[in-house]
Amino acid sequence: MSRKLLQYKNGNLCFGPNAVPLSKFVENYKQPVLVYDLNIIRERINWIKGWKGLGQVHFAVKSNFNLDILKFIKNAGCGADVVSVGEIKRSLEAGFAMSDIIFSGVGKSREELSWAIERGIYQINIESHSELKKIIEISERLGRNVSVGLRINPEVDAETHKSISTALKDSKFGLDMQTGRECIEILSKTKNVKLKALSFHLGSQILNISVYEKALAVMKPYYLEAKAKCPDLDRFDLGGGIGIDYTDADSGVDQSRWLLLQSLYEKELSDFKATYLLEIGRFIVARSGVLLARVEIIKNNPFKKFLVLDTGMTHIMRPALYNAFHGHCARIYTDCRRRICSDLRCGRLRKCHGIPL
Ligand SMILES: Cc1ncc(COP(=O)(O)O)c(C=O)c1O
Known part of the structure; x- marks a missing residue:
């Protein structure tokens, strides 16, 4: 409608x-x-939370860091997905706890990682071998346990603008599948750093929902392979990226697009055991x-x-x-x-x- x-x-x-x-x-x-209009944000969060299998939706703070909006989103029961300590501090100011926050991003500094680990961040999504090394060193130095995710590129074209299609072989974001396997091997032998999540984020402004189906076809067996080596793995982070039609501000069409994605998740994941996380930004606030x-x-x-x-x-x-x-x-x-x-x-x-x- x-x-x-x-x-x-x-x-x-x-x-x-x-x-x-x-x-x-x-x-x-x-x-x-x-x-x-906060009604629009509330309505979208309700659509997303209508997926009964969902563990948590983490709002991608980069898409809007207005403090009142962040407070509203926190009170609507979301977590936060951030890419810098600046965004973590902003989220804390809005009322999120460290246990609500996923720390994503390809360029985290040693200082940022130490800051987040010291304060007990919920999950750090690792995007390179060198980031994993830094995290292991920091957690040993601080004597702190840390839960991490590995952001894997399933090599699926998000069919969006090429600069925001982020899970290809040659993407600067995430880990290619082979390097991901090497990181899983390292994590299977590391004490303080626990592999809790596998994540993928195909890109942004995705209008063709079938690309998520292609990604799940690659990521589901990969997840099982990782779980065999790292039994603590129990979160499947499905990223964000669902887009909107900028030529027509129609919330009926937006809802249909979300429902298509939800039914894909229900079909593809009903036989799978994991806590499902989402990192959605644009779709929640852009309208x-x-x-x-x-x-x-x-x-x-x-x-x-x-x-x-x-x-x-x-x-x-x-x-x-x-x-x-x-x-x-x-x-x-x-x-x-x-x-x-x-x-x-x-x-x-x-x-x-x-x-x-
Ligand atoms: C790792 C990660 N997660 C989530 C998002 C949010 O994407 P979107 O706003 O398209 O839902 C982004 C956007 O760049 C991202 O890089």
């Missing part, structure tokens, strides 16, 4: 499941403003905010028409990254809309957003 998160009602651009008119946030407009800005200048040249806003990359980096498409609904909201709407009937906007101009 279609449920648009951005729609016009009586000429007002409205946002969220309760169709709140955005005009109320710009009545005394002074500067660009980000407006979030929850809009940036409202003012059109400062309307500029024509013989070839193109421009609306120049009082916002830019400092407020929203995404459109500048990886050839990203990002619809600009807010720009057609302002008073200018009424004056210049006929000039804006370019077809592209209407096609992208289904918005009557």
